[in-house]
Amino acid sequence: AIQSNYTRMTAAAASRLGLKCHIQLEERVPDTDDLHRTSGNVLLDRLMGAELHFYPEGEDEKGADLELERISEGIRKKGGKPYVIHLGPGHPPLGALGYIDAAIEFFSQIKEKRLKIDEIVIPSGSGQTHAGLLFGFRTLGNPVRITGNCHRRDAHHQKKRIAGVLEDIAELLTMPNPTTEKDIVLFDGVLAPGYGQLNDATREAIQLAAQKEALFCDPVYSGKAMAGMMALIRKGDINRDSKILFWHTGGQPAIFAYGNKLF
Numbered sequence: 001a002i003q004s005n006y007t008r009m010t011a012a013a014a015s016r017l018g019l020k021c022h023i024q025l026e027e028r029v030p031d032t033d034d035l036h037r038t039s040g041n042v043l044l045d046r047l048m049g050a051e052l053h054f055y056p057e058g059e060d061e062k063g064a065d066l067e068l069e070r071i072s073e074g075i076r077k078k079g080g081k082p083y084v085i086h087l088g089p090g091h092p093p094l095g096a097l098g099y100i101d102a103a104i105e106f107f108s109q110i111k112e113k114r115l116k117i118d119e120i121v122i123p124s125g126s127g128q129t130h131a132g133l134l135f136g137f138r139t140l141g142n143p144v145r146i147t148g149n150c151h152r153r154d155a156h157h158q159k160k161r162i163a164g165v166l167e168d169i170a171e172l173l174t175m176p177n178p179t180t181e182k183d184i185v186l187f188d189g190v191l192a193p194g195y196g197q198l199n200d201a202t203r204e205a206i207q208l209a210a211q212k213e214a215l216f217c218d219p220v221y222s223g224k225a226m227a228g229m230m231a232l233i234r235k236g237d238i239n240r241d242s243k244i245l246f247w248h249t250g251g252q253p254a255i256f257a258y259g260n261k262l263f
Contacts, residue, residue, distance in 0.1 A: 001025065001028040001195070002027070002029060002036060002037055002257075003029075003036065003040050003041045003196065003253075004041060005220075005251040006126075007023045007041070010085065011023060011044070011050040012048060015048045020080070021050040022050070022075070023045055023052050024055055024068055024071065025042075025053070025054050025055070026055045026057070026058040026060075026064055027055065029194075029195065030197075033260070035260055036258070039256045039257045039259070040254045040255070041253045041254055041257070043253075044253055053067075053071060061087050061089070062088055064088070065086045065091075068084050068086060069084065087126075089164055089165075089168075092172050093127075093128060093132075093169050093172060094172075095126075095128035096131050096132030099128065099129050099133045099136060100135055102133065103136025103140065103142075107136075107140050107142060115243075116243055117243055118144070118239070119145045119146075119147060119242060119243075119245070120133070120145070120147070120247055121225060121228070121244060121245070121247065122225060122247040123149055123221040123222060123224065124149055124162065124186060125195075125221065126152075127158075127161045127164070127165040128165065129249060130162050131162050131165035131169060132169070133247070134146050134162070134166065134179055135169050135178065135179060138178035138183060146185065147187060147228075147229075148185065148187070149188075149225040149227075150187065151191065151195060152195045154188045155186040155188040163181070163184060166184075187237075189231050190224050190231055191224070195220070196219070196220045198219050198258065198261050201231060202227045203262060204230075205223055205224075205227035205230055206219065206262060208226075208230075209223075215248070216252045217248070217251075217255075218251030218252060218255050218258075219254065219258045219261075219262070220251060222250070225246070226246065229244065
């Protein structure tokens with residue numbers, strides 16, 4: 001997407017390593033204005049020297065990956081050696097491995113501090129974060145419920161996505177999949193009107209987190225995840241007295257791209 005957190009972090013890593021970075025941004029959010037297209041993550045991408053490419057169909061993951069191959073072939077013809085990070089399913093879920101490591105690190109921390117966590121709430125988009133954490137916690141024998149808030153597709157379709165990534169992780173690590181279908185818990189009550197599009201619940205959550213905790217949540221992922229957590233508490237699906245870990249996945253630069261829509 002135009003305000004991609006992942007590609008901005010990739011550009012940052014490439015900058016530190018002295019590598020040229022090409023970023024392909026898919027048109028996934030309708031009716032974007034100049035602020036959305038020039039501020040936030042896009043501004044940081046440009047500051048770090050990344051070369052930006054744009055793909056017109058935000059939901060065409062297969063086509064977007066083919067376009068990445070076309071871009072990489074052009075780099076090869078000029079003598080470069082590109083490393084392609086694909087978007088869609090069908091490729092090794094390397095990104096999810098980072099969240100398995102995160103689960104291991106967090107598990108050791110709660111053991112050391114003797115903390116009890118009743119539930120973890122996370123954003124659930126590409127599936128790498130959700131599946132990686134779930135795979136990691138279940139491999140460690142921790143049964144804590146992990147609720148993913150849908151950001152791109154409804155719970156029915158997202159469940160299939162997460163299940164597929166979990167199987168891909170098991171294949172990549174050559175080990176059994178430690179999860180079951182019941183482990184995949186999703187909530188899509190604050191998804192509408194769609195990916196990267198604000199709603200009243202998300203505006204409320206972003207403002208409340210900032211005003212009460214100085215915690216800044218972006219409109220695409222952490223803001224909607226916070227809104228989803230609040231909705232689940234209000235519905236009674238999460239007990240008000242339970243100990244919840246809200247897993248903040250970053251994304252603060254994107255707040256500036258939505259500055260004219262937050263109030």
